[in-house]
Amino acid sequence: MNTPTDHQWYLIQCKPREGFRAEEHLTNQGFTCFHPTHRVEKVRRTGRQWVTEPLFPNYLFIQLDTVENNWYPIRSTRGVSKMVTFNNQPLAVPTCVIEGLKHRLEDSPSEQPAFSTGDKVRIKEGCFSELDAIFQAQRGEDRALLLLTLLSTPQRIEVPLHAISRF
Structure with a gap:
């Protein structure tokens, strides 16, 4: 038998792009919610911008x-x-x-990007290991675009972010 403090966590599926709305309405009804989010850098028409996105969309x-708890109001909550x-x-x-x-989430790094355009980096892994390059851009969450000079010719290469370090 459950005691008054016997609470369990359950999973709610939200309507597309309405997770924050669902969380707000459930909280207003007195429910305790956990909606894990993270900050990501997005490229918009106006430039790069940091936005908060759900860790598990929907x-x-x-x-x-x-x-x-009365579970029936959950079904009719906006966004759920x-x-x-x-x-x-x-x-x-x-x-x-x-x-x-x-x-x-508490231990996640701040919203500052690990590398900025123009940073000198050293490749730690792969066929270009121990070579120096210039960081150009981040591709997705785990790839980096680098400018590497080979035979006096600059070449763009893409490597995993974990395979580079600051020079």
């Missing part, structure tokens, strides 16, 4: 007590599509998963 976590279920029963997400996510 999903958020909600903490409920199986005895006390449905509660994720297995065999028509909501499945609890282990608390250690939520705590691990919270801990990982």
Whole structure:
């Protein structure tokens, strides 16, 4: 039998691009939500811009007590599509998963990019290991575009971000 403090985390599927709206409306109804987000740099018409995006697009976590909480209003909350279920029963997400996510997000680096255009870097891995290059741009979340001089000719190459370090 559940005690008054026996809360479990469950997963909510949100309507496309309405995760923040769903979180706001659920919170206004008194529910405890966890909507993990991260900051990413986006290229817009006006230039580069830092934006906050959900770590899991279209999903958020909600903490409920199986005895006390009325689950029916969740379905009709703006932005909510449905509660994720297995065999028509909501499945609890282990608390250690939520705590691990919270801990990982607290330890995430700041929004400053690791490298800026023009930075001198050294390639640590791969066929160009131990060569120096100039950082040009970041490609996606884990790739870097570098300018490498080979045989007196500058060449653009793409390498994993983890394979370079500041010079």
